[in-house]
Amino acid sequence: MSSVSMDPLSDVLALLKPKSYVSLGLDAGPDWAIDFPPPQGIKFNAVLSGGCWLEVDGVEPIRLEEGDCFLLTQNRPFRMMSDRSLPTIPANDIYAHAKDGVAICNGGGTFFLVGSRFGFSGAGANLIVGILPPVVHVSEHSDQASVLRFAIDQMARELRGQHPGGFLMTEHLAHIMLMQILRLYLSAPDTEGTGWLFALADRQIGMAIGAMHAEPARRWTLQQLAAMTGMSRSSFAERFKEKVGAAPMDYLTRWRMMLAGERLSNSSEPIGKIALSLGYDSESAFSTAFKRVMARSPRQYSREAAG
Template sequence: MDPLHDVLALLEVRAHLSASLTAGGDWAVRFDAPSGAEFNAVRRGSCRLEVEGAGQPLDLAEGDCYLLTGPYPSTLGSGSDIAPVPAAPLLAAAGNGTARAGRGEETLLVGGRFSFGPRARELLLDRLPPVIHIPAGAPHARTVGRVLAAIEQELAERPMASALVAEHLAVVMLVHALRLHLARAPHTVSGWMAGLADPVTAAALTALHEDPAHPWTVAELAGVCAVSRSTLAARFKNAVGRGPLEYLTHWRIELTARRLRDTDATLAAIARDVGYGSESALSVAFKRVTGLPPGDYRRRPAAPDSRRPDGPGSPPRPHTSPVR
């Protein structure tokens, strides 16, 4: 396993594709703040993206795509001085899977949203900038472009199970987009994601995620990374914001919380699986990190997440595509 896979799997990321949007002339469409993340790709023409609270407008060209990871409303349009129409009714009224704005068809966008489990904002979304722009001409962006072309083909031709295939492809696009952004702008991410940009820290993170139940020491991790203990400790904390063993504790607690929420496994069984020698040791660590004993955590009402079916601006298609 690797950290990016593990976090996306823990958060049960799913894609929900909206209707395509074709537009021309003077037009603007306003989208509500996403509860998870949102994406759009310009397949034809150009437009302008404005995101409240996220800096200057962004001019998008054909082949560009973007991810919105912050809880901010956004507007897509031909310019900045046009009164926008709300996206939800526009997309809900789409005929043949395509919504229309303005007059003409100069611009075509394909988009949707990603929903996650209840820990997404802390574990993933808050680690990213609120807007991730992937220009068509960026190095290695052709990989994302090929996936988007395949999504567009599925939506246009509608072969059997096209919605399911397109939404699986959208999750693939998300992974590629995160990889590309991490390679292009590692300084804009934080926490464990920042650690992936440092080769030494990334090696340590990978080792911890491959075997979180192992009784790791800093010395053993340093050996895996072929550096000294002091070098590993310094680089890991500088990148991730906490030391490697503290990170391991928090990851074990995330795994424990998932098991408590989703299974009937006993605490003793969970303790063995995540690397604690006893139920009491896990209980102490769990309460220290979360503020709740495991039993109270398991009994409390489920926390709200971003997997609600009425996603921002775009009703989902019947199928969703979880990362497993």
């Protein structure tokens, strides 16, 4: 991953390497209700036609209409149905008989849904899923949601048409929709939360995060970061902690260790070289910081990744 990026969201997603494991469609008839097991990772769905109810454990029921999209970010069972009074059937009873990437329920023809499941590499998955609510719902009528329409319609064509390269195309489309939903969610006026993802919506704090991502090896000081944002040191430190949930230097250390973890997992670089590239004068100082953040030494981390 490049160290010159000024786009922290792209940085984090590139580091976590989201992979779309499944892209399936659901074609349901007039009366249906399906019980789904807890998804692993992030579950993405888009309603192409019709409408239904979504029930997630611990969340108020949500009405979904044509063009709506949603993410399920936590390991909770959920249910989808045309009528909430109907008894549910297990999802496996339907999806086990999927043909050409589409599962048929009760004859189909009334409701069509496309979906993917995203898994993340490495120990940093909580950088995304740990700070999002259980359900992120993006209405078709929300501002800018129309930009999702092309990707949604194209995914449906790929699933229905059996075109050459269709599997790779649906995977890339799913990634585009994941990114766009996160963008729309963060830009919504009523979105609130604590964490680096929410802090990006704050111009000054987002600028500081972008600078740290662009130059993780730089010996940043609180004064330098505050000056960059046009704030006093004390005001900057207080606002950063309020928005991100961590002090600026703690956030920088955490980001450095995430970068180090990726390199320890996917390269044969010596630990000393990784340490120097991330601003540490010695391997021992780096190893101490790494163990404090990642709960294991760099060598242990590397061995676990290899295993």
